[in-house]
Amino acid sequence: MQPLISTVILFPLAAAWLSWAAPTRSARKLLALPAGLVLMGLSGLIYAAGPVSFSPHPLWGRLLHVADYGLLAGILIIAVRLQSRLSWLLLLVQLGLLIGFDVGLEPPPPDGPKIVVDALGLTLCLVVNGIGGLVLVYSPAYIAAHEERIGRRNGPEKTFLFFMILFLGAMNGLIFANDGRWLFFFWELTTLCSFALIAHDRTKASLEAALRALWMTLLGGVFFLAGLILLYLETGGIALDRILSAPPSGMYLAGAALLCAAGLTKAAIPPFHKWLLGAMVAPAPVSALLHASTMVKAGAFLILRLMPAYAGTFLGWGIAWIGAFGFMAMGAAAIHQADTKRILACSTILNLGLIIACAGFGTAMAAAAAVLLLVFHALAKALLFLCVGAVEVKTGKRTLDDLKGLGARMPLTTGLMLIGILSLLLPPFGVVTGKWLLLKAAAADPLPLFFVILGMAFHLLLYVRWGGDLLSRPHGDRNWSLEPQPLSIRLSMLALTAGLAALSPLVPLLFSDFVVPVIRSVGLSPEGIAGWGPAGGYGLTYLPALAGALGAAVLAAAWISLRLPPEGGARPAYVGGADAVVEGEAGYKGPFNRFEPHQVTPYYFSAVFRSGLFNRLITAASAAILLMVLAGAVWIGDGGLPWMG
Amino acid sequence: MDGLTPMVAAATALILAPLAGGLVLGLDRKLTARLQGRYGPPVSQPFYDLVKLFGKGARWVNRWPPFFAVLYAFGAAASVILFALGGDLLVLFFVHTLTIGFLVMGALAAVSPYSRIGAGRELIQAMIYEPLLLVVFMSFHQAAGSFDIAVVRSASSPLVGEIPLAWAALFLVFLIKMRKSPFDFSTAHHAHQELVQGIRTEYSGPFLALVELGHLYEIAFFLLLFSLFWPTAWGASAILAATFAASLLVDNVVPRMTWRWALRMVWIPGLLLVFANMAWIYYGL
Numbered sequence A: 001m002q003p004l005i006s007t008v009i010l011f012p013l014a015a016a017w018l019s020w021a022a023p024t025r026s027a028r029k030l031l032a033l034p035a036g037l038v039l040m041g042l043s044g045l046i047y048a049a050g051p052v053s054f055s056p057h058p059l060w061g062r063l064l065h066v067a068d069y070g071l072l073a074g075i076l077i078i079a080v081r082l083q084s085r086l087s088w089l090l091l092l093v094q095l096g097l098l099i100g101f102d103v104g105l106e107p108p109p110p111d112g113p114k115i116v117v118d119a120l121g122l123t124l125c126l127v128v129n130g131i132g133g134l135v136l137v138y139s140p141a142y143i144a145a146h147e148e149r150i151g152r153r154n155g156p157e158k159t160f161l162f163f164m165i166l167f168l169g170a171m172n173g174l175i176f177a178n179d180g181r182w183l184f185f186f187w188e189l190t191t192l193c194s195f196a197l198i199a200h201d202r203t204k205a206s207l208e209a210a211l212r213a214l215w216m217t218l219l220g221g222v223f224f225l226a227g228l229i230l231l232y233l234e235t236g237g238i239a240l241d242r243i244l245s246a247p248p249s250g251m252y253l254a255g256a257a258l259l260c261a262a263g264l265t266k267a268a269i270p271p272f273h274k275w276l277l278g279a280m281v282a283p284a285p286v287s288a289l290l291h292a293s294t295m296v297k298a299g300a301f302l303i304l305r306l307m308p309a310y311a312g313t314f315l316g317w318g319i320a321w322i323g324a325f326g327f328m329a330m331g332a333a334a335i336h337q338a339d340t341k342r343i344l345a346c347s348t349i350l351n352l353g354l355i356i357a358c359a360g361f362g363t364a365m366a367a368a369a370a371v372l373l374l375v376f377h378a379l380a381k382a383l384l385f386l387c388v389g390a391v392e393v394k395t396g397k398r399t400l401d402d403l404k405g406l407g408a409r410m411p412l413t414t415g416l417m418l419i420g421i422l423s424l425l426l427p428p429f430g431v432v433t434g435k436w437l438l439l440k441a442a443a444a445d446p447l448p449l450f451f452v453i454l455g456m457a458f459h460l461l462l463y464v465r466w467g468g469d470l471l472s473r474p475h476g477d478r479n480w481s482l483e484p485q486p487l488s489i490r491l492s493m494l495a496l497t498a499g500l501a502a503l504s505p506l507v508p509l510l511f512s513d514f515v516v517p518v519i520r521s522v523g524l525s526p527e528g529i530a531g532w533g534p535a536g537g538y539g540l541t542y543l544p545a546l547a548g549a550l551g552a553a554v555l556a557a558a559w560i561s562l563r564l565p566p567e568g569g570a571r572p573a574y575v576g577g578a579d580a581v582v583e584g585e586a587g588y589k590g591p592f593n594r595f596e597p598h599q600v601t602p603y604y605f606s607a608v609f610r611s612g613l614f615n616r617l618i619t620a621a622s623a624a625i626l627l628m629v630l631a632g633a634v635w636i637g638d639g640g641l642p643w644m645g
Numbered sequence B: 001m002d003g004l005t006p007m008v009a010a011a012t013a014l015i016l017a018p019l020a021g022g023l024v025l026g027l028d029r030k031l032t033a034r035l036q037g038r039y040g041p042p043v044s045q046p047f048y049d050l051v052k053l054f055g056k057g058a059r060w061v062n063r064w065p066p067f068f069a070v071l072y073a074f075g076a077a078a079s080v081i082l083f084a085l086g087g088d089l090l091v092l093f094f095v096h097t098l099t100i101g102f103l104v105m106g107a108l109a110a111v112s113p114y115s116r117i118g119a120g121r122e123l124i125q126a127m128i129y130e131p132l133l134l135v136v137f138m139s140f141h142q143a144a145g146s147f148d149i150a151v152v153r154s155a156s157s158p159l160v161g162e163i164p165l166a167w168a169a170l171f172l173v174f175l176i177k178m179r180k181s182p183f184d185f186s187t188a189h190h191a192h193q194e195l196v197q198g199i200r201t202e203y204s205g206p207f208l209a210l211v212e213l214g215h216l217y218e219i220a221f222f223l224l225l226f227s228l229f230w231p232t233a234w235g236a237s238a239i240l241a242a243t244f245a246a247s248l249l250v251d252n253v254v255p256r257m258t259w260r261w262a263l264r265m266v267w268i269p270g271l272l273l274v275f276a277n278m279a280w281i282y283y284g285l
Helices: A002-021 A025-049 A058-081 A085-105 A119-149 A157-176 A180-201 A204-235 A240-244 A252-266 A274-281 A284-293 A295-305 A314-334 A340-361 A364-395 A411-425 A430-442 A446-471 A487-521 A538-562 A612-635 B004-035 B045-055 B064-084 B089-108 B113-144 B149-153 B164-177 B206-227 B233-253 B259-282
Strands: A052-054 A115-117 A579-582 A585-589 A595-597
Touching (some): A002 A052, A002 A157, A025 A119, A025 A157, A085 A204, A115 A119, A115 A157, A119 A157, A119 A364, A119 A487, A157 A284, A157 A295, A180 A204, A180 A240, A204 A240, A204 A252, A252 A295, A252 A612, A274 A284, A284 A295, A284 A364, A295 A340, A314 A612, A340 A430, A340 A446, A364 A411, A364 A487, A411 A446, A411 B089, A430 A446, A446 B089, A446 B113, A446 B259, A487 A538, A538 B089, B004 B045, B004 B064, B004 B206, B004 B233, B064 B089, B064 B206, B089 B113, B089 B206, B113 B149, B113 B164, B113 B259, B164 B206, B164 B233, B206 B233
Antiparallel strands (some): A052 A115, A579 A585
């Protein structure tokens, strides 16, 4: 098992350097595809092997410490050269904290294992490498077309693959690291990769977005180090498993709160949401991998990991607040967006808010909801980003208005996009199962619940509007032909859809083998939930039945609608008899008998949701909540609140 | 024999629900007409309409409205059947969401101005009443201790005493679902509609019949939800009669309003009241 873990961290490092050294585009393509498949296979093997913990040779530890300083110095140089004052200021703070920690406090090396592989880590590893592998398969064809479209022949394509593969290695390290310093190194490595990938296009907008992402995630790094130092001062160790089993006292919760704040910046939860919205200038594979399924999930992962530290305390309750508020706020913020990638970004943040709210609720049911949301949202969001990327590559457009009627031009991509959208909204898909569990877990807590409920309403509006727009077609029948598309793009999207569609109805069957171990690994006991497998009560067992019934209904509806006779049936839309069709476009006879095509735009509610006041309100309110939670963690400590059980 | 009972319950629900819904709808039209000094259609008019619509030829803009009409009827029927089979209120909530999503997507898929605007308004309606519906279910959970329908039904004292404001909220949702003034801006049963038939414009013939059938199932679903407030035979009848009378009154007194008004009026008082009720119980006053 040890060699497997080491390989899954080190192999991407090697593969990244190889892809840098590869001379031609096809050589890089030949490297990316097997690299992706290897990582997928490795993660499957690791999952099958189960939990383990070990410490590599101490030389690795020293190497990592050196590399840590090197990494920070490297980012510092980049920040100085790009004249991003916030970034290099924050980096100096980080370096100061790190040096103070190493030299001033001189923590002894932890006597525990440096690498801990538990059920939560295994699940995230599977998600990261599974989706990562598929995105690596998708990338070469996308990047080639993307560079073509923006008119660059000798673009920085080699840095793209280098950082994508390096990023996967960094994520694997992050997931498995138990030593706080190691975790910090991989954490900042993902920061660097994210920065480099957002800036890929080298345009002014992308550099600005990349620098904003950089300083916000560096702020997270400062929180991380500060939290780690506080926890070391309280517990005397920097190994996570030791920290989590230490009793809370003094500044323990403050340290845990700071670590959670680091997770919040990484997950782009309000008030730290601006960087993710800006990061949408990056190419679609970057959005799909980093900013939907993996890097932002690392923030949620850290907060989930820390559950034993704050369960039942004020901090846990506060984290539920922050997550729930983020959910509602981003739902509202997404309504006026017309750019589909920004809608997806807002939607990602709001689902991450849900996962974090689950972590805050701290019950076994909430933990189960968190796992389901984590896995299925990652699949669905990656699929949606890849579809949007495929559309962008083919048509160059990605706003909602431009997607109208896409079903006629790109039926397969539209179909897959629709499945992705529906999987976020409807039972029996996994995300809805997670939301259902979350609602059950939150039912006792009316205050965060308020935000969750409002957010769900916004979420519904967002996606049904999009789904309906996709399908809109002018009257009559068109010949449906499969759109031409590179095979690697098509296969990766199909694979994600297949995974999403196949796994969702199987959740009750897989529950006790796959979800319950994760509940145990965050220190909760799954009583009362184990009975929700196929042998249990009504709970989750409705899922396969509902899925079957829905599938049958879809088939029946398709059969009925396809059997409609074309002759004498199809007519233009009703406009009081003044309908007219010119060159296949539907419209009506307007003034002076001039043809007016139908033009209806979706509701954007810009008057309410776009205004600067509204957005400033979101940032201010979420910052206020965060500050209150941090302050409360320090002052109230582990006492809990009077009305908490 | 055990395996048959859920099947029997499901079949009964499947057949009885549209009958109940149709009767409520017919009674509503008759009484509204009487209040307005007209004779009004016979009480079984909705059924005559259904039969007539099923018999018509299908006219369609593109194949999506027919497709989604079938799915909408399926979703609405599924909600009622799932209720009859017992189980979880939250599951019912999500299935209900599914249903509305289908109706709206079918209407959006037709390139028709009236249909698309109506669908947009229907979506706003859904956004307005969903939080309220969810909070009502949360109130049930709080008062009865579980989301399970069987548990809620067997609560010791009638829930309407503990969560009266939840009844008020559900009443608002019922007004919206029944497409009664002031919330009939998406589509209405009356002919005077500035969007022609709004969301139902491009559903026609047998597919409009399916949409109507789905609507009847939805009415029945809400009747079942109201019956949870007082699960005895007389109690449920009292609640339903009171709700029906109130909806009749409101419909005939209030004009059609805009979605902006509806958003303000339903969310601000509606949500506040129900949360106040929940907080009342939660903090044990």
